[in-house]
Amino acid sequence: MSPKTWSISDLAKEFDITPRTLRYYEDHGILSPERVGMQRIYHPRDRTRLKLALRGKRMGFTLSDIRSLIDMYDGPGSTQLQLQQYQNVLDHYRQKLENQLKDLQQTLAEIEVQQQHCTQQLEQRNSN
Structure with a gap:
């Protein structure tokens, strides 16, 4: 892995969450890792979106509010x-x-x- 990408286990360890949590955010359109075979490769955009999603969760935001706020910065x-x-x-x-x-x-x-x-x-x- 290059320094600008992360595996699912890398991000899970860094943010002290489970790989299942990452897949959950992927299922809800917050993360969109690149796929190489069966492996997910996360880029800086995914890492930033994850960081914002987890911050929103800590603040009590709903998933739809989190997604809306994060998507706002992409558009x-x-x-x-x-x-x-x-x-x-x-x-x-x-x-x-x-x-x-x-x-x-x-x-x-x-x-x-x-x-x-x-x-x-x-x-x-x-x-x-």
Whole structure:
């Protein structure tokens, strides 16, 4: 392999993922490795797309959003339009995460109240 290409096992090791994950992204059109017989050969474009897909996954993006954002950079278009679309997606996911955080904080507060109630009940029963 030349330094500008990677095998499936090379990329899997580098990104600490399974070869199955790489095939999954290939099946969904995010990666398109060259085929030499049965071997997949990944080029810098594939590596970059994988890196972006994994970042999107960590940020909670859907597969369709990940693909849309990655494909946006392959097609024609102005950088400003691309950045605006990316900003809109980021805003959407930020709001979603903030709502989830608010729900989690509320749930934690409710748990705290219930734990205090249980502690009081246990103390009352132990003192009798």
